[in-house]
Amino acid sequence: MRTVTLLAVCALALAAATTAAARTSATITVYAAASLTDVFPQIDATPKYSFGGSNTLAAQIQLGAPADVFASANTTLPQQLFQKGLCSQPVVFTRNTLVLIVPTSNPAGIHSVYDLTKSGIKLDVAAPAVPVGSYTRQILKNMALTSVLSNVVSNETDVREVLAKVALGEADAGFVYSTDAKTVPGKVTVLTMPAWAQPKVQYGICVVKTSSNAAAAQAFVNAVMSKAGQAKLLAAGFLPRVKPKPAK
C-alpha cells in the first residue's frame, strides 16, 4: 500500500514538473548571434537568450533545440533553415561592419591591416563556418591579403571569443564587428577597414517553425523591426537595415 502511495506521489511530482516546464515556455527563447549579446536584452529583456556562433545555433535548431526565434549574423543560415522548412522566411533586421582590433597596449605594433603581414603576429579570427569568420576571409580576399591567414593562431567559435582574447592582450589582433569593439572601451584600439573592401554583413531573423509560442515569437521579431528596436540597434553602433541611398 505504502509503495502505491509513493508511486502516486512520484507521478504527481512528475506531472507538476511537466506542467511547470510547459508554463515557463510562455517566455520565448531567442537564439541569437553572439554580436547581439548586449543589444537584444535592451530591446526586450523578457525572453530567454542563447547567444553563440550563428552556425552553432543553426545546427542546434536543426537538431531540435527549443528555439522560438533565430537571429543570425548572416542571411545564409536562416535562409537554409527556411528552405528546410524549419523557420519562417527570414528578414534582414540590421547590418554591421568589420573592423580590425588590437589591444590598447598594441604589443605587436600594428597600425594598419597591412602590418598583419609581419611574421610572428598572433592573429585571432573566428572559424570559417562562423559568419564573422567568413566575412574576415572575404575582406582579406578583397584586399588581396589572404596570406595573413598564416598568422592565425586560433579559429574561435564566435566573435566574442575573438574580442575577449584581443581585449585580454593574448592575441595581437583580431577581426570583429565594429559593434563588438564598442563593448570593451579602453581595452582595444579599433582600426577601421576600407568601405570598398567590406563584405555585405546583413543580419537575418526568423521565427522557428517548431515554436510553441509563434505569436510571441513574431511579436519579438516585430519589436526588433520596430522604430524603437531599430533605434536601440543604431545606438549600439549597428547600421540601418536598409542601406540609405546616397544623396545626389
Add this chain to the structure above:
Amino acid sequence: MRRALLAGLVFAACFVALAFLALPIVAIFTHVSPGRLAAQLANPVVTDALVVSLKTTLVAQALILTVGTPAAYVLASRRFRGRSALVTLVELPLVLPPAVAGIGLLAAFGRFGLLHTGIPFTQTAVTLAVAFVASPLYMRQAIAAFEEVDPNLVAASRTLGAGPVKTFFRVVLPLARGGLAAGEALAFARGLGEFGATIMFAGSLRGVTQTLPLAVYAEFDVNFDVALAVSALLVLVSAALLLTIKLVLQWQPSRRTSRSRFALSTSS
C-alpha cells in the same frame, strides 16, 4: 506481493540507469553506418587532431609521471604540518570546472599574466592544460598507492644496505605499480578528453592546437559525420583505457608480499 513490487521497482530503476548511460554511446555508433563512420576517420581534420592529441597527451603524461611520481612519494611518505592542505591542493584541479582552469592558466601564463609568457595559442599551452587537469588523477592514486606500501619493508631494505634510491626503485615502485598504472590510465583518459581549459588557454587551430575533442566541437556544425566519427574514436579509446585499469587492478603482483606477514612481528 509488496516485496515483488519492490523488487520490480529496483529492477526498473536499474534498467533506467543502465539504458540512460548506454543510450548516448550506442547512438554515436548507430547514427550513421559504421562504414561511413570509419571513412570519416581518414578526413585530414581527424588525422591532424589525432596527431595533436597524441603528441600533447604523451608529453603531458611523461611530465606527470616524471614530476608527479616523486612529488606523490614525498607527500605519501612524509608527515609534516600542512601536508593535508597540500594534498587538497593537488586534488583541487580535479573538481574545478575546466573553464576555471582555462582562466587560471591564462592568468598565470598569459602575456599579461603572472609569469608573462608567450605560451597561449601554442602546443605547449595544450600540453600544460592537459597536465593541469589530468595530473591530480595520477597524483591522488599515486599518493594512495605509496601510502599502502608497508614502511617496514622500506626500513628493512635500508637496514640491508640498499640506499634510498635503490629502495625506491626496487621495493617501493614495484609494490605501488598497480595503483600507479591505474592512476596513469585515468590521467591519460582525462587528458585525452580535455576540452574547456584547452579552448580557452590554447585556442583551436587545426594541426597546432586542435585536439580530438576540439575537433568534435569545430566539426559539429560543419560536418556532423566527422564529429560523430571522432566521438566514436574517443569512446573506443576511453573504453580501452578503462578496461586496462580494471585488468591492472586485478593483476596486482604486489599483493603477495602481504602486509601482515611482516608487520605483525615488528610493529605490534
